[in-house]
Amino acid sequence: MEQIKEMYKNVAVFGQGFVGLPLALSFAMRGCNVYGVDVVEGLVEDINKGITYHKESFEGKTIQQILNEQLKAGRYRATTDGVLAVRECNNIVVTVGIPIKNGEHDLSDLIECCTLIGRNLKKNDLVLIRSTVIPGTTEEVLLPILEKESGMKAGVDFYLAYSSERIAEGKAFEEFAYMPTIVAGINEESAKRAKELLEIVCKTDVIVASSIKVVETSKVFENVQRDVNIAMVQEFARFTEALGISIFEVIKVANTHKRVNLLIPGPGVGGYCIPNAYHYLEPKAKELGVNLDILKLSREKNANLPKVMVEIFEKLLKDVGKDLNGARVGVLGLAMKDYSNDDRISPAVEIVKILRQRGAEVLAFDPAVVTEYSFKVNTLEEALKDVDGVMILAKQKEFENINADDILKYVKPDVVIFDTKNLFEGFKKFFEDRGIIYKTI
Numbered sequence: 346m347e348q349i350k351e352m353y354k355n356v357a358v359f360g361q362g363f364v365g366l367p368l369a370l371s372f373a374m375r376g377c378n379v380y381g382v383d384v385v386e387g388l389v390e391d392i393n394k395g396i397t398y399h400k401e402s403f404e405g406k407t408i409q410q411i412l413n414e415q416l417k418a419g420r421y422r423a424t425t426d427g428v429l430a431v432r433e434c435n436n437i438v439v440t441v442g443i444p445i446k447n448g449e450h451d452l453s454d455l456i457e458c459c460t461l462i463g464r465n466l467k468k469n470d471l472v473l474i475r476s477t478v479i480p481g482t483t484e485e486v487l488l489p490i491l492e493k494e495s496g497m498k499a500g501v502d503f504y505l506a507y508s509s510e511r512i513a514e515g516k517a518f519e520e521f522a523y524m525p526t527i528v529a530g531i532n533e534e535s536a537k538r539a540k541e542l543l544e545i546v547c548k549t550d551v552i553v554a555s556s557i558k559v560v561e562t563s564k565v566f567e568n569v570q571r572d573v574n575i576a577m578v579q580e581f582a583r584f585t586e587a588l589g590i591s592i593f594e595v596i597k598v599a600n601t602h603k604r605v606n607l608l609i610p611g612p613g614v615g616g617y618c619i620p621n622a623y624h625y626l627e628p629k630a631k632e633l634g635v636n637l638d639i640l641k642l643s644r645e646k647n648a649n650l651p652k653v654m655v656e657i658f659e660k661l662l663k664d665v666g667k668d669l670n671g672a673r674v675g676v677l678g679l680a681m682k683d684y685s686n687d688d689r690i691s692p693a694v695e696i697v698k699i700l701r702q703r704g705a706e707v708l709a710f711d712p713a714v715v716t717e718y719s720f721k722v723n724t725l726e727e728a729l730k731d732v733d734g735v736m737i738l739a740k741q742k743e744f745e746n747i748n749a750d751d752i753l754k755y756v757k758p759d760v761v762i763f764d765t766k767n768l769f770e771g772f773k774k775f776f777e778d779r780g781i782i783y784k785t786i
C-alpha cells in the first residue's frame with residue numbers, strides 16, 4: 346500500500362452510485378479512509394453488507410470482492426450521515442448528478458448536497474466537484490452556497506476544485522487509474538490540492554486546466570460529440586441499408602483511416618451521460634445567445650431512435666403477414682448498453698414501452714438488470730416461447746453462448762429477428778436457409 350500524505354488520508358465521497366461507489370473504493374484500495382455518503386438508506390445498507398449490482402472489476406477482482414475486502418479492512422464504509430462524513434474528512438468529493446426530465450435539468454440534489462457540505466465545512470477542507478454539470482455551475486451556483494453556508498471564503502479558508510468524471514460504466518476502476526484526469530481550481534492552491542488528491546487514484550496524467558469552466562465545458566463537449574457521432578452513423582446505417590451493404594463493414598473499413606472514428610449504431614443512445622449532455626449545454630447556450638442547431642437536431646434524432654426501431658420491426662412482421670398489434674415479442678437485453686446492469690434512459694426499455702403501447706405482448710430477458718418490470722422474464726425460454734418476433738437490444742455475457750438452434754426450438758416457425766446488436770450475425774445464413782427473416786441494424 347502506498348504512503349499517503351496525512352492531509353489526504355480521509356475522504357468523503359458524496360453519491361454512491363455508478364461513479365461514487367467505485368471511486369470511493371478506489372481511494373480505499375490505495376489506503377485512504379473513506380466514507381461513501383448517499384441519501385438512499387436501502388442502498389447504504391446493501392453496500393455495507395457487501396452487496397452491489399454493478400458490473401465492475403479490476404485486476405481480476407469483481408467490485409463485490411473489492412467492496413468486501415475494503416469493508417473488512419475498515420477503510421471503507423457507506424453512510425447516510427453526511428454531517429459525520431464532512432466532520433471526519435478534509436477531502437470531500439461530490440458525485441451527485443443533475444437529472445434531466447423532459448429536457449429540463451434539476452439541480453436540487455446537487456444543491457442539497459452542497460448545502461450540507463457547506464454547513465459542516467472546516468477550515469482548509471477541499472471540496473472537489475466531479476459531477477457532470479452545466480458549464481458555470483461550480484463557480485456560479487455551488488461556490489456561493491458553500492461560502493454562505495460555511496461563512497468562509499473559497500480559495501482562502503477552504504479549497505474548491507472541479508474535475509470531470511470520464512469513466513465508462515464497466516471500466517470504472519481501470520479508467521479512474523489510467524484515463525488522464527482533468528482538474529482546475531478556483532485558485533492555484535485549490536488546483537494543486539485537488540491534483541494531489543486525484544493522483545492517489547489516477548496513475549497517469551492529472552492535467553491542470555486554466556479554469557473550472559474549461560473542465561466543465563470540455564466534459565460536456567466530450568459527451569455531446571458522441572451523441573452527434575451516433576446520430577450521424579444512424580443516418581449512415583439507413584443509407585447503407587438502402588444500398589444493400591453492411592453498415593458494420595463500412596464502419597470497420599472507414600475506421601482504418603487514422604483520423605476517422607465512427608461509432609457503431611445501435612437501438613438508441615442511453616444511460617445518464619450522453620442523452621443528458623445536450624441538455625447541460627442548452628441552458629448556458631440560451632443565456633449566452635449561442636445557437637446549437639446541429640447538436641439539437643442530433644439529440645432529437647437520437648431520442649426518436651426507439652420509435653424508428655419499432656417501425657423497422659413492425660415492417661419485418663408485416664413481411665410475414667403479421668401485425669404488431671397482438672404480436673408476441675421476445676426481447677433480449679434491457680440495459681442501456683452492452684454488458685451493463687444500468688437501465689437508466691435505456692433505449693431498450695423505451696422500445697418495449699412503445700411495443701406495448703402498440704398492442705404487442707412483450708417478454709424481455711436481461712439477467713443483469715435488477716429493476717422489476719411486469720414484462721421481464723427470468724429465462725431465455727420464457728422470452729422466446731412461441732414468439733412472432735425477437736428483438737436483440739443489448740448484449741449480456743449470458744447471451745454469448747446462445748446458438749441458432751436454441752432460438753429456433755422455442756420461437757414460432759415464421760419468426761422474424763431484428764438484431765440491433767449484430768449478436769447473431771454468424772447465424773445469418775443459417776436463418777436465411779430456413780426462410781427466417783433476420784435483420785441487423
Ligand SMILES: NC(=O)c1ccc[n+]([C@@H]2O[C@H](COP(=O)([O-])OP(=O)(O)OC[C@H]3O[C@@H](n4cnc5c(N)ncnc54)[C@H](O)[C@@H]3O)[C@@H](O)[C@H]2O)c1
Binds near residue numbers: 454513
Ligand atoms: N455513470 C457514468 O458512467 C458516468 C460517467 C461520467 C460522469 N458521470 C457523472 O457522474 C455523476 C454521478 O453519476 P452516477 O451515474 O454515479 O449517478 P447515480 O445516480 O448512479 O449516483 C448518484 C447518487 O447520488 C445520490 N444522491 C442524491 N442526492 C444526494 C445527496 N444530497 N447526498 C448524497 N448522495 C446523494 C443518489 O441517491 C445516487 O445514489 C453525474 O453527474 C453523472 O453525469 C457518470
